[in-house]
Amino acid sequence: MPVDIDIAYVARLARLGLSAEELAFYRDQLGVILEHAAKVQEVDTEGFEATAHPLGIVNQFRPDEIRPSLDRGEVLAAAPATDGVYFVVPPALEG
Numbered sequence: 661m662p663v664d665i666d667i668a669y670v671a672r673l674a675r676l677g678l679s680a681e682e683l684a685f686y687r688d689q690l691g692v693i694l695e696h697a698a699k700v701q702e703v704d705t706e707g708f709e710a711t712a713h714p715l716g717i718v719n720q721f722r723p724d725e726i727r728p729s730l731d732r733g734e735v736l737a738a739a740p741a742t743d744g745v746y747f748v749v750p751p752a753l754e755g
Contacts (some may be wrong), residue, residue, distance in 0.1 A: 665690060 667687040671678045678686065732745065741748035 665694065 663707070667683050667690060668678075670690075671683065736742045736745065736747070736754075739747050
């Protein structure tokens with residue numbers, strides 16, 4: 661069951677400038693993925709409880725314990741650049 665999708669529209673939404681060859685290539689790939697998703701949706705799940713994970717996972721928390729930390733001076737001495745008691749790093753966002 662082929663899934664029809666306007667890949668040029670999807671590319672425009674994602675602000676991707678794709679050539680005609682790239683549009684055809686990604687249309688084929690996305691079509692295969694969507695066909696597989698459609699097959700998965702056809703599976704009868706009646707009687708099964710919805711889960712986020714197949715295994716019964718429980719968070720394991722350890723008790724908070726105060727422990728000695730690294731020496732600040734020693735850590736700052738190993739940093740490439742510091743300003744007093746702070747690390748100097750390049751800005752993550754410009755302007």
